[in-house]
Amino acid sequence: MSATDAIQNRETREPAFGFWRRSYAMLVKEFIQLRRDRVSFAMIIMLPVMQLTLFGYAINTTPRNLPTAVLTQEDSDLGRSILKAMQNTAYFRFTQEVHSVAEFDELLQSGKVLFGVEIPRGFERAVRRGDRPALLVAADATDPVASGSALGALGPLVQTALAHDLHIGDPPEMPFEIRAHARYNPAAESRLNIVPGLVGTILTMTMLIFTALSVTREIERGTMESLLSMPIKPVEVMFGKIIPYVIVGFVQAALIIGIGVVVFGVPIIGSLTLLALLTTLFITTNLSIGYTFSTIVQNQLQAMQLSMMFFLPSILLSGFMFPFAGMPVWAQYIGEGLPLTHFVRIVRAIMLKGAAMENLRYDTIALACLMLFAMTVAVTRFRRTLD
Structure with missing residues (x-):
């Protein structure tokens, strides 16, 4: 064997415990990265705690009082x-x-x-x-x-x-x-209860994800710097990003309601115009919340995680899956702060009860207040990014 071959053999020879050393180094590196990613670390702790709390204390399939x-x-x-x-x-x-x-x-x-x-x-x-x-x-x-x-x-x-x-x-x-x-549902058919609620549930999930990814996508692709260099105000950026998704959400809502009416036989007893207007308000509220999330997180993964953290209590505490009136008082207070709670009441009241605007004043005002609050927070945080 030549001297050159001997040197190459020594260089390619696996050092003792080399596999475990490299694996340990990667393990330490991942823990350090996880510690720096505070949003992901918080999800690891909060998700199981939230699920245990909600299912253990707030959810009741045999409601009382x-x-x-x-x-x-x-x-x-x-x-x-x-x-x-x-x-x-x-x-x-x-x-x-x-x-x-x-x-x-x-x-x-x-x-x-x-x-x-x-x-x-x-x-x-x-x-x-x-x-x-x-x-x-x-x-x-x-x-x-x-x-x-x-x-x-x-x-x-x-x-x-x-x-x-x-x-x-x-x-x-x-x-x-x-x-x-x-x-309103004398035959106790579950589809009459589920299908209207699905309108709000699907819109909540899609609208949050769409806008929560909007700003973080700009940052990761490097186009945010070009956007910040333009003579544009934070409010203009927000409306420019939200309005296209309002149209998308409206098409989604029309598709779900149309399928519910044609395929599942769910009636629309109330005003279709009122339903369209309040659905647009609900879509805008969710888009504003999603936009706020996009100004908080640093990447698209965190945006998805935060959206799911918001979606989980929304679907459980809104009255979509479990009776709202049967929840404990503290869970009802949390539910009142979720847009889906108010929209589930609105869409069921209009479609099944024929409710008019005077019957829906409280939930309409609540949705409008949540929308304005989310917009204010989003614009304030985005202005800090501009500065």
Whole structure:
């Protein structure tokens, strides 16, 4: 063997433990990089904590303490006993006392209550005579999960609770009829509840991702410097990036609603114009939030991660998958700060209930406030980038 071959053999010979040393060096390098990438590191901690918290405490498939309105046309001991028995079932929580049928209907249509109980005039006297009068219970059945369990348990629970007060036999025989009317979705078809909610869910996911990647894409491609050198204001940049996606989102919404109507038979009882206007407001709100995310993160991976962090509580706490009224109070407060919560109420109310603008004032104002807040934060942060 020549001297040259011997030298080459020594250079190519694998040093002792070389594989493990190089692997260890890469391991240390990845931990250092992960520590520097604070957004990704936060995702590792926050995602499991958030999921455990939401599924463990906030999500409830058998909701209790559902908001209920009562229309009492007579003040009697029996009426009060019935209401107390209903409240003791833990399914109903009386939040409104109305004085007319019109007010009763408005509360159900706007979604402020899920149930309405009407005790008609002369109810107790009819019971004493053995006429079996009707106790009227109206339910907002747009969410069958929220209303189904309460309506199913209403008769037996109230019957048992009133057995002593009414001195009825064993087995107890109800001396009056509970006449339940499931409004807006009497057949309890889940597609009537799911399809309208999917409009907001899909728009939330796509609009957030589109705009969250917009500014970070400019930075990674090196075109941000050219953009910053132009005589353009932060507001103009934001509107220039948002408006095209408003059109894209509107086309998406029209496609989803069209498929829902044609294929799944979901009705549009309310105004199509009002639905289009409020859908545009919702799209703009999500685009503004996504644009804000793009000014916070440093790369497209972080933008995707932050978008998913926002999307997870949106889909769980908005009332799309699980009944909103059955969540604990702290979860409802968080849900009220999410655009999807308000849009799910809006789209279901317009499509299934025929709600008008006066029924949707609260959710419309909430969406507008969230949009203005997100736009302000986005413009402020982008102005810092310009400076």
